[in-house]
Amino acid sequence: NAGVTQTPKFQVLKTGQSMTLQCAQDMNHEYMSWYRQDPGMGLRLIHYSVGAGITDQGEVPNGYNVSRSTTEDFPLRLLSAAPSQTSVYFCASSYTWGRGNTEAFFGQGTRLTVV
Amino acid sequence: AQSVTQPDIHITVSEGASLELRCNYSYGATPYLFWYVQSPGQGLQLLLKYFSGDTLVQGIKGFEAEFKRSQSSFNLRKPSVHWSDAAEYFCAVGVGTGNQFYFGTGTSLTVIP
Secondary structure: OOOOOOOEEEEEOOOOOOOOEEEEEEEOOOEEEEEEEEEOOOOEEEEEEEEEEEEEOOOOOOEEEEEEOOOEEOOEEEEEHHHHHEEEEEEEEEEEEEOEEEEEEEOOOEEEEEE | OOOOEEOOOOEEEEEOEEEEEOEEEOOOOOEEEEEEEEEEOOEEOOOOOOOOOOOOEEEEEHHHEEEEEHHOOOEEEOOOOOHHHOEEEEEEEEOOOOEEEEEEEOOOEEEEO
16 A cells, blocks of 8 residues: 655756646545645645646636546646745545544655756 | 734753643534654654543653643643653644644654653
8 A cells, every 4th residue: 555656756857848746545535635835835735636627726827727537647747847836745545434623645846846 | 814823933841840731723513633653854753632522632652642622722732741752742622523634833742851
């Protein structure tokens, strides 16, 4: 049981390049989300998904696309990287049970530098 | 709109001393509240959570937190800090059935011998 797996762990991009950050979970969780972590700003929600085929925007969605074709995978795409997207990116999956009890599991992060 | 405030950017405590990290939230409905810990270069580990019931919740590593609705607070406490507790601590509120998380800016804890 691997939990939430993010790849790659590190990436350097040139301005204008595109790339996809991968996120996979093996816990059959309905909910998945992407966050970026910047110094002094905590984690901010980029996009989230409440199930396969359903995605929505979070706090800071500009410059990022997502899709959710399967329960397991939730890739984050940067179409044209900018230096402002230099950050550490975390993927999370979560589930809710009982009377609204919920728990989220985070991946180990992807450190992205855009030069 | 929901928001989470952690007023202390950095706290230094002596090993063995007590600890309280402050968290205030703004959210219109009953919140789901969480505390996470992050060691350098690592992901986030859940310390504890509140979603209903007893307002004093116990977590891992000897941490506890108290939900006070009247003060919109969810402060984290530990009676005796260990050197291994040095890390970054994040308070978060969960919305949308609790599965979208909004985080505070974090409190960095330094433990001195």
